[in-house]
Amino acid sequence: MFGLPPLTLVIWVPILGGLAVLATGSDRNAPLARWLALVAAALGFLVAIPLYTGFDVSASAMQFEELVPWIYRFNINYHLGVDGISMPFILLNSFTTLLVVIAGWEVIRKKVAQYMAAFLIMSGLINGVFAALDAVLFYVFFEAMLIPMYLVIGVWGGPNRVYAAIKFFLYTLLGSLLMLVAFIYLYFQAGNSFEILDYHKLAIGMNAQILLFAAFFLAFAVKVPMWPVHTWLPDAHVEAPTGGSVVLAAITLKVGAYGFLRFSLPIVPDASHELAWLVIALSLIAVAYIGLVALVQADMKKLIAYSSIAHMGFVTLGFFLFNPLGIEGGLVQMISHGFISGALFLCIGVMYDRLHSRQIKDYGGLVNKMPVFAAFFMLFAMANSGLPATSGFVGEFMVIMSAVKVNFWYAFVAATTLILGAAYTLWMYKRVVFGKITNPLVEEMQDLDKREFLILGMLAVCVLGMGLYPKPFTDVMHASVDNLIAHVGQSKLP
Amino acid sequence: MNYSLAELVPLLPEIFLLAMLSVILIVDSMLKDSQRVLTYVLSLLALAGCTWLTFGGHQSEPVHAFSGMFVDDTLADALKLVLYLAVAFMLVYSRSYLQARGLFRGEFYALTLFATLGMMVMISASHFLTLYLGLELLSLSLYAMVALQRDSAVASEAAMKYFVLGAIASGMLLYGMSMVYGSTGSLMLTDVSVALQEGAGQKVPLVFGLVFIVAGLAFKLGAVPFHMWVPDVYHGAPTAVTLFISSAPKLAAFAFSIRILVQGLEVLHTDWRDMLVLLSVLSMAVGNIAAIAQTNIKRMLAYSTISHMGFLLLGILAGNQNGYAAAMFYSVVYAMMSLGGFGVILLLSRQGFESEELDDLKGLNARSPWAAFLMLLLMFSMAGIPPTVGFYAKLSVLQSVVEVGLVWLAVAAVLFSLIGAFYYLRVVKFMYFDEPLQTAAIEAPGDMRLALSLNGLGILALGILPGPLMSLCLIAVQSSL
Numbered sequence: 001m002f003g004l005p006p007l008t009l010v011i012w013v014p015i016l017g018g019l020a021v022l023a024t025g026s027d028r029n030a031p032l033a034r035w036l037a038l039v040a041a042a043l044g045f046l047v048a049i050p051l052y053t054g055f056d057v058s059a060s061a062m063q064f065e066e067l068v069p070w071i072y073r074f075n076i077n078y079h080l081g082v083d084g085i086s087m088p089f090i091l092l093n094s095f096t097t098l099l100v101v102i103a104g105w106e107v108i109r110k111k112v113a114q115y116m117a118a119f120l121i122m123s124g125l126i127n128g129v130f131a132a133l134d135a136v137l138f139y140v141f142f143e144a145m146l147i148p149m150y151l152v153i154g155v156w157g158g159p160n161r162v163y164a165a166i167k168f169f170l171y172t173l174l175g176s177l178l179m180l181v182a183f184i185y186l187y188f189q190a191g192n193s194f195e196i197l198d199y200h201k202l203a204i205g206m207n208a209q210i211l212l213f214a215a216f217f218l219a220f221a222v223k224v225p226m227w228p229v230h231t232w233l234p235d236a237h238v239e240a241p242t243g244g245s246v247v248l249a250a251i252t253l254k255v256g257a258y259g260f261l262r263f264s265l266p267i268v269p270d271a272s273h274e275l276a277w278l279v280i281a282l283s284l285i286a287v288a289y290i291g292l293v294a295l296v297q298a299d300m301k302k303l304i305a306y307s308s309i310a311h312m313g314f315v316t317l318g319f320f321l322f323n324p325l326g327i328e329g330g331l332v333q334m335i336s337h338g339f340i341s342g343a344l345f346l347c348i349g350v351m352y353d354r355l356h357s358r359q360i361k362d363y364g365g366l367v368n369k370m371p372v373f374a375a376f377f378m379l380f381a382m383a384n385s386g387l388p389a390t391s392g393f394v395g396e397f398m399v400i401m402s403a404v405k406v407n408f409w410y411a412f413v414a415a416t417t418l419i420l421g422a423a424y425t426l427w428m429y430k431r432v433v434f435g436k437i438t439n440p441l442v443e444e445m446q447d448l449d450k451r452e453f454l455i456l457g458m459l460a461v462c463v464l465g466m467g468l469y470p471k472p473f474t475d476v477m478h479a480s481v482d483n484l485i486a487h488v489g490q491s492k493l494p
Numbered sequence: 495m496n497y498s499l500a501e502l503v504p505l506l507p508e509i510f511l512l513a514m515l516s517v518i519l520i521v522d523s524m525l526k527d528s529q530r531v532l533t534y535v536l537s538l539l540a541l542a543g544c545t546w547l548t549f550g551g552h553q554s555e556p557v558h559a560f561s562g563m564f565v566d567d568t569l570a571d572a573l574k575l576v577l578y579l580a581v582a583f584m585l586v587y588s589r590s591y592l593q594a595r596g597l598f599r600g601e602f603y604a605l606t607l608f609a610t611l612g613m614m615v616m617i618s619a620s621h622f623l624t625l626y627l628g629l630e631l632l633s634l635s636l637y638a639m640v641a642l643q644r645d646s647a648v649a650s651e652a653a654m655k656y657f658v659l660g661a662i663a664s665g666m667l668l669y670g671m672s673m674v675y676g677s678t679g680s681l682m683l684t685d686v687s688v689a690l691q692e693g694a695g696q697k698v699p700l701v702f703g704l705v706f707i708v709a710g711l712a713f714k715l716g717a718v719p720f721h722m723w724v725p726d727v728y729h730g731a732p733t734a735v736t737l738f739i740s741s742a743p744k745l746a747a748f749a750f751s752i753r754i755l756v757q758g759l760e761v762l763h764t765d766w767r768d769m770l771v772l773l774s775v776l777s778m779a780v781g782n783i784a785a786i787a788q789t790n791i792k793r794m795l796a797y798s799t800i801s802h803m804g805f806l807l808l809g810i811l812a813g814n815q816n817g818y819a820a821a822m823f824y825s826v827v828y829a830m831m832s833l834g835g836f837g838v839i840l841l842l843s844r845q846g847f848e849s850e851e852l853d854d855l856k857g858l859n860a861r862s863p864w865a866a867f868l869m870l871l872l873m874f875s876m877a878g879i880p881p882t883v884g885f886y887a888k889l890s891v892l893q894s895v896v897e898v899g900l901v902w903l904a905v906a907a908v909l910f911s912l913i914g915a916f917y918y919l920r921v922v923k924f925m926y927f928d929e930p931l932q933t934a935a936i937e938a939p940g941d942m943r944l945a946l947s948l949n950g951l952g953i954l955a956l957g958i959l960p961g962p963l964m965s966l967c968l969i970a971v972q973s974s975l
Binding site: 146150 | 819859863879885889892893896901904905915916919927959960968
């Protein structure tokens with residue numbers, strides 16, 4: 001578009017749009033800020049579409065590459081490119097940003113411009129994370145996106161927002177700082193290069209691989225988040241405004257999982273094989289144990305937060321089985337979880353806007369007052385429990401299939417999610433939507449308005465579409481995943 | 495020895511500043527209080543003139559004067575240019591603060607310029623005595639500036655403490671220098687270096703002297719365990735003076751360390767490296783942990799300075815040009831961040847109100863979104879979060895210690911900076927998440943607003959394009975050492 005390279009556009013259109021929104025200033029200009037944000041988000045999504053339409057599914061190499069020297073002194077480049085692993089997430093992110101802007105339209109009443117700008121800037125930065133092929137550039141985006149999220153949770157969040165925001169920031173920073181040291185170490189090993197693709201080719205001894213793996217693991221496991229470093233997520237989700245929860249669940253968690261595929265597996269394959277048991281064990285704990293934890297939650301947002309951790313456990317499990325089906329399953333699960341968790345948080349937001357409570361016990365009998373909403377909510381709840389024909393089923397099924405091949409017991413534990421997931425999601429659904437109306441406030445609740453219908457409708461189409469016909473999503477991944485598997489299969493010990 | 499006037503050319507900026515100082519002193523004594531602005535303008539003009547002279551007189555090869563006691567090289571020129579800028583920003587920031595407190599007097603400007611002159615001498619020194627002279631000129635001016643508010647007990651106490659401890663540090667430094675002199679027979683840095691390479695002197699007295707020198711340096715930098723004066727002086731001094739102490743002198747202290755340790759005593763690198771490792775780790779630990787407990791923002795920034803000096807030492811102790819360049823970059827960036835940070839505090843102070851407590855920052859976003867945004871950038875930069883320039887400062891020093899194989903030190907440094915991130919985040923929390931405690935409008939003269947905006951946006955702009963400044967630092971180091 002306009003002769004500008006597409007990846008630069010997907011990063012900078014939202015950021016510049018965000019700055020423009022910020023410039024509208026105080027809440028007197030709130031309508032202008034909203035419309036400007038909508039235009040920027042829509043533009044951001046439009047410029048991302050050529051990435052899909054122009055994508056060569058048969059190629060495993062990086063596409064849409066851009067390379068501009070940035071900091072000569074350390075040989076750092078503004079190097080962008082996407083493959084089948086990263087490209088879908090840029091689309092997902094741009095799409096989610098659009099939803100978040102619409103979702104916050106009337107709900108956010110104070111500091112509208114700052115709210116919208118934070119999400120737009122964050123969207124550009126997250127696109128940068130997925131597109132960066134230079135380690136420092138990646139790190140810059142990876143860290144910078146914490147700043148808007150920190151502000152979103154802290155400014156527009158709930159009563160305990162300060163604790164949640166600082167916890168979120170410090171937890172994530174802890175992991176990523178060690179990753180920075182790992183990058184610097186690799187820089188010297190690779191002969192003064194911060195190119196991620198150079199690191200992929202580098203021969204590294206076993207001890208160094210283990211240490212590097214540990215540094216990467218800490219960075220990404222916190223982000224995913226994996227048990228036992230997951231405790232920031234429920235806090236952050238509960239306190240964040242709806243939009244913040246949506247972006248957290250739908251996108252930022254995926255950054256961690258993406259990091260495993262871009263860094264851990266290809267850079268330190270031997271250590272990854274060596275320590276796969278650990279990751280698999282932690283993933284299975286997340287699936288089974290966190291599933292049980294979700295069961296007893298009284299707060300809907302917390303419940304979905306724990307459910308996210310359990311679902312992301314599937315993703316990491318799939319990655320560390322080292323076969324194409326597992327990794328593709330993990331990727332599909334990531335995208336699907338992006339839709340479903342985003343949708344569920346939006347549903348909770350819809351209820352919260354009316355009743356100002358997230359406690360399950362405050363609801364009940366919602367179907368009588370909000371039948372359309374109940375139908376949507378039902379669809380997403382079913383998808384979250386992995387019902388066939390929804391996107392939630394595809395990824396889980398692929399991962400379980402691939403786990404059976406490796407070890408029956410992995411598959412057995414992983415499959416408990418089909419029971420647990422259904423149990424906690426549907427039980428919550430039952431208590432919230434069905435039954436008698438006990439809370440008089442529920443009597444006064446209005447069904448969805450057009451705006452809410454629009455966003456939930458779009459997500460419903462995505463969830464069903466991906467569940468019935470996942471081929472467009474898996475097609476773009478094949479070549480890159482096969483290439484990754486081949487790469488990971490080779491030892492890099494010197 | 496024959497002197498020709500041409501020998502004085504490398505000293506032109508210093509000579510010009512001294513001449514301007516004399517002019518300012520005379521002019522100021524004839525001014526009425528209402529005309530004092532002239533002193534301010536003249537001081538800025540003096541700095542502008544120095545900039546022009548330094549820039550114009552720049553030569554790529556080092557030029558010596560006074561039989562080699564004074565050197566004008568790229569490193570000196572680059573640092574001096576940053577120094578003028580830092581002092582000029584400091585003068586702009588502090589004007590309204592001084593006016594509101596009756597400190598807007600000629601002494602402030604004269605002392606500032608004397609201190610600047612001292613720093614210029616330190617930066618350009620290539621002889622132990624020149625170094626010492628510059629240092630004393632700087633220190634004595636600073637002692638007086640801390641005590642500028644004569645009726646303030648806190649300020650007097652701070653000045654006294656600063657003076658006594660500073661005198662001890664100077665004594666240690668001199669003692670160390672005398673031992674080096676005894677061993678090598680020279681005070682000229684280059685001669686000392688040559689003598690050491692030829693194996694002059696015994697190891698024990700040399701290392702003994704080195705310990706005293708490093709202790710003196712650590713005091714001037716404010717590194718743990720020689721940091722005790724820093725929080726008290728930062729707290730006690732008028733904020734405008736704190737702003738000064740925390741910014742420009744760090745550049746001079748960097749130059750001072752490089753001149754002594756690298757140009758003079760590089761042969762003893764393995765010895766001073768271990769000392770600096772200790773100082774650095776302790777500074778990062780104590781600075782970052784103690785800062786958490788502070789409720790006074792000036793004290794908090796004082797401990798933050800201590801931890802930043804720990805980071806700066808990382809670059810020096812790496813012991814190669816890459817590391818020195820990283821440390822130089824760090825000192826420049828630090829001066830810039832410190833200026834901005836105290837600049838915002840000055841912005842919040844007004845007639846009869848000192849903004850000193852962290853609580854004063856509460857709800858700043860509601861009172862002045864722009865000031866809050868600038869402070870946000872500064873805090874994230876100090877915490878080393880991209881896309882601000884503070885990140886690249888940390889990146890380059892970490893890179894230089896990993897290069898020499900001290901990976902554990904890099905890991906320790908990042909862990910301490912994680913602790914540090916907490917109190918910077920807390921400042922952001924006060925500004926953005928809390929409601930304002932007071933609603934008084936924030937008033938500041940236009941020049942201050944402009945300078946502060948430039949300062950804050952510079953942090954962001956350099957964070958997006960840090961390359962040129964980094965290369966400049968590397969070139970300065972390479973061509974001078």
